[in-house]
Amino acid sequence: MTATETPVGAEPPRTPAPTGRPAWRRPPVLPILVLWLVYTVLLLLFALFVPARVMGPPASPTMREIESTVTSFSLASAPVAAMVWAILTYSLLVWRYPGKGPPAEDAPPIRGNNKVLATWLVTSTALCLFLLIWGLVVLAPPASVASTATRPPLVVDVTGQQWTWTFEYPGTGHQVSDQLYLPANQPVLFHVTSKDVIHSFWIVEMGVKIDANPGVTTTANVTPDRTGTFTIRCAELCGLYHSYMQTPVHVLSSNDFAAWLRTAQKAAS
Numbered sequence: 356m357t358a359t360e361t362p363v364g365a366e367p368p369r370t371p372a373p374t375g376r377p378a379w380r381r382p383p384v385l386p387i388l389v390l391w392l393v394y395t396v397l398l399l400l401f402a403l404f405v406p407a408r409v410m411g412p413p414a415s416p417t418m419r420e421i422e423s424t425v426t427s428f429s430l431a432s433a434p435v436a437a438m439v440w441a442i443l444t445y446s447l448l449v450w451r452y453p454g455k456g457p458p459a460e461d462a463p464p465i466r467g468n469n470k471v472l473a474t475w476l477v478t479s480t481a482l483c484l485f486l487l488i489w490g491l492v493v494l495a496p497p498a499s500v501a502s503t504a505t506r507p508p509l510v511v512d513v514t515g516q517q518w519t520w521t522f523e524y525p526g527t528g529h530q531v532s533d534q535l536y537l538p539a540n541q542p543v544l545f546h547v548t549s550k551d552v553i554h555s556f557w558i559v560e561m562g563v564k565i566d567a568n569p570g571v572t573t574t575a576n577v578t579p580d581r582t583g584t585f586t587i588r589c590a591e592l593c594g595l596y597h598s599y600m601q602t603p604v605h606v607l608s609s610n611d612f613a614a615w616l617r618t619a620q621k622a623a624s
């Protein structure tokens with residue numbers, strides 16, 4: 356071993372830092388910080404405006420909580436993703452191997468740098484705790500509609516089959532409909548099943564998504580709070596025409612829903 360070689364397992368000698376400007380104002384720290392700030396601002400803007408627009412205006416308190424969760428998690432992850440992108444961009448632009456001559460010497464390892472380790476551990480722990488606590492509080496399974504609702508839930512039996520949905524209202528004379536009609540601001544309890552293969556009952560704007568399995572009844576509940584027409588989509592690949600398995604859901608005012616029910620009852624009698 357010559358005098359310039361480093362024994363196996365030992366720290367390589369560190370190049371003394373140049374004097375003058377503080378470390379954070381010298382490359383590579385300063386350009387990476389600038390890139391990080393730019394990426395962070397762009398990602399924060401993205402998190403604030405894009406996910407909610409993609410999902411559309413919510414039509415239930417459930418969907419409002421889901422959208423606020425997606426937005427909050429996107430905001431929390433923006434600085435982390437921005438740091439990865441900043442280091443990646445700087446590495447690709449500046450630390451790229453030109454393909455000629457021997458590769459440049461590696462930078463000194465950060466092993467043993469307690470400040471970096473502490474920052475990394477504290478930040479990661481804080482972010483994980485934030486995600487965990489938010490998830491436990493906001494995304495906890497909702498309590499049974501029957502036990503918490505001030506009004507009795509409207510029960511709707513939902514049956515999927517290739518490639519359509521059928522809705523039955525057992526509490527109001529077993530009306531059957533091939534489109535879903537719901538009253539606004541009343542809890543709804545869905546009993547969901549399938550006649551053939553596995554489907555998935557999904558109303559995006561209401562944050563309802565539950566599997567429809569043959570031979571099994573699954574349940575989901577929601578309180579639609581915005582009138583309008585939305586779309587039920589099957590979210591489980593179920594055969595050739597799966598992509599066409601879309602059905603309207605009409606959320607009506609209480610009076611309009613009662614009128615629809617009367618009309619349906621007359622037509623059935």
Ligand SMILES: [Cu+2]
Pocket residue numbers: 554555589590591592593594597598600
């Ligand atoms: Cu399907």
